[in-house]
Amino acid sequence: DAEITQSPRHKITETGRQVTLACHQTWNHNNMFWYRQDLGHGLRLIHYSYGVQDTNKGEVSDGYSVSRSNTEDLPLTLESAASSQTSVYFCASSGLASYNEQFFGPGTRLTVL
Amino acid sequence: EDKVVQSPLSLVVHEGDTVTLNCSYEVTNFRSLLWYKQEKKAPTFLFMLTSSGIEKKSGRLSSILDKKELFSILNITATQTGDSAVYLCATPVGNNNDMRFGAGTRLTVKP
Numbered sequence: 001d002a003e004i005t006q007s008p009r010h011k012i013t014e015t016g017r018q019v020t021l022a023c024h025q026t027w028n029h030n031n032m033f034w035y036r037q038d039l040g041h042g043l044r045l046i047h048y049s050y051g052v053q054d055t056n057k058g059e060v061s062d063g064y065s066v067s068r069s070n071t072e073d074l075p076l077t078l079e080s081a082a083s084s085q086t087s088v089y090f091c092a093s094s095g096l097a098s099y100n101e102q103f104f105g106p107g108t109r110l111t112v113l
Numbered sequence: 114e115d116k117v118v119q120s121p122l123s124l125v126v127h128e129g130d131t132v133t134l135n136c137s138y139e140v141t142n143f144r145s146l147l148w149y150k151q152e153k154k155a156p157t158f159l160f161m162l163t164s165s166g167i168e169k170k171s172g173r174l175s176s177i178l179d180k181k182e183l184f185s186i187l188n189i190t191a192t193q194t195g196d197s198a199v200y201l202c203a204t205p206v207g208n209n210n211d212m213r214f215g216a217g218t219r220l221t222v223k224p
Binding site: 033035040042043044045056058059090101102103104105106107 | 119147154155156157158161201203211212213214215216217
């Protein structure tokens with residue numbers, strides 16, 4: 001069965017370190033997204049990609065970067081982790097024909113100390 | 114500025130009650146509105162609405178969209194403890210798949 005996975009599921013790191021969160025989908029979807037979820041803010045879009053070599057900034061992109069070298073993966077990198085980036089991160093994907101229905105990964109809980 | 118506002122932010126009911134969750138939106142070039150249920154992990158898709166006045170129904174859950182007044186409601190009848198979750202609504206903004214989510218409504222159903 002097709003799925004979308006994230007790793008690690010939990011991560012604790014220190015301020016200033018570089019962190020990369022992985023997202024892998026086997027739906028063969030063109031569109032992939034990264035969100036963060038914090039209390040009181042719901043889901044906020046960080047970056048998204050409409051296909052290989054395409055990346056776009058979302059609502060809260062400062063301090064984050066992504067790259068899309070193949071269809072299946074969209075890793076999210078925190079260049080220099082800050083305590084304000086402590087959050088739960090969700091990856092999602094959608095296909096061109098699914099008319100905006102997004103399928104979500106299980107999430108990564110990141111704590112920056 | 115595109116925005117999605119949900120109300121109430123939290124709600125506590127007893128089993129068997131009926132609840133109505135609200136989602137209002139202001140977006141340019143509206144295309145669709147989606148509802149998700151989020152328990153302890155990732156959101157799961159419930160409904161997608163594109164046309165006014167057409168009710169989508171799945172078991173005890175139903176939803177309807179009003180494109181004139183710019184809102185949607187999600188109804189849950191005969192609530193059960195398993196309905197306890199955060200309910201999110203979202204709508205695409207800007208390019209086709211750039212999704213804006215509301216803050217969610219946390220529903221707690223007590224036995």
